[in-house]
Amino acid sequence: xxxxxxxxxxxxxxxxxxxxxxxxxxxxxxxxxxxxxxxxxxxxxxxxxxxxxxxxxxxxxxxxxxxxxxxxxxxxxxxxxxxxxxxxxxxxxxxxxxxxxxxxxxxxxx
Amino acid sequence: xxxxxxxxxxxxxxxxxxxxxxxxxxxxxxxxxxxxxxxxxxxxxxxxxxxxxxxxxxxxxxxxxxxxxxxxxxxxxxxxxxxxxxxxxxxxxxxxxxxxxxxxxxxxxxxxxxxx
Numbered sequence: 001x002x003x004x005x006x007x008x009x010x011x012x013x014x015x016x017x018x019x020x021x022x023x024x025x026x027x028x029x030x031x032x033x034x035x036x037x038x039x040x041x042x043x044x045x046x047x048x049x050x051x052x053x054x055x056x057x058x059x060x061x062x063x064x065x066x067x068x069x070x071x072x073x074x075x076x077x078x079x080x081x082x083x084x085x086x087x088x089x090x091x092x093x094x095x096x097x098x099x100x101x102x103x104x105x106x107x108x109x110x
Numbered sequence: 111x112x113x114x115x116x117x118x119x120x121x122x123x124x125x126x127x128x129x130x131x132x133x134x135x136x137x138x139x140x141x142x143x144x145x146x147x148x149x150x151x152x153x154x155x156x157x158x159x160x161x162x163x164x165x166x167x168x169x170x171x172x173x174x175x176x177x178x179x180x181x182x183x184x185x186x187x188x189x190x191x192x193x194x195x196x197x198x199x200x201x202x203x204x205x206x207x208x209x210x211x212x213x214x215x216x217x218x219x220x221x222x223x224x225x226x
Contacts, residue, residue, distance in 0.1 A: 001169060033214055041220045086152060088153070096141055098215065100154070
C-alpha cells in the first residue's frame with residue numbers, strides 16, 4: 001500500500017492561535033482529502049486537494065504533489081475546531097482505495 | 111442534503127455471534143466503503159463496493175464479509191465475532207470517480223461495536 005504519515009499526532013492550542021498540520025505520503029496519488037472528525041465521531045470532508053491551494057474561511061490547504069506532502073492551515077482557531085484531522089489519499093491507478101493517516105488530534109482551549 | 115446512515119451507534123455482542131452492520135445512503139452513489147477505526151491506526155479499509163453485487167477486499171478483510179443487494183445499502187457481516195473486532199466501524203459512500211470535487215467520500219456517524 002501507500003504510507004501516509006501525519007504530524008504532529010497531538011496538538012493543543014489556545015483559542016485564536018494558528019496551526020499547521022502536515023501529511024506526507026509515499027507514492028503518487030489521484031486524490032487527497034482532508035477530513036475533520038468531531039468529538040462525536042462524525043467525519044466531514046474539508047478539502048479535496050490533489051494539488052494546489054484551496055481556502056475555505058479560516059481553513060486552507062496546500063498540496064505539493066511532486067514532493068508528496070500536503071499542509072492544512074487553521075487560522076484563528078476556535079474550540080469548535082477540536083477533534084481529529086485526517087489526511088486520506090487515493091493511490092494513482094488504484095481508484096477507490098483510500099489510505100488514511102493516523103490523524104492529528106487537536107484540542108483548542110478557551 | 112447528503113446522508114449516510116448506519117443502523118446502530120452502539121452495539122454489544124458476544125464472542126461467536128453473527129453480527130450485521132447496515133449502511134444506507136440516499137445520494138445514488140455507486141461506491142460504498144466499510145472502514146474500521148482504531149486508536150493510533152487511523153481508518154483502515156475492510157471492503158468496498160463499486161456497484162450492486164460487486165465487492166473488493168480492502169486491506170483487512172479477514173473475518174468480515176459484505177453484501178450489496180441494492181445500490182443504496184451496504185452491509186458488513188462478522189460471521190463469528192471475536193474480541194479483536196471490537197472497534198468503531200464507519201461506512202462511507204462516494205460517486206463514481208470523475209476527477210472533481212464531487213469525488214469526496216461521505217461518512218456515516220459510525221457504529222461502536224464491543225465484542226465480549
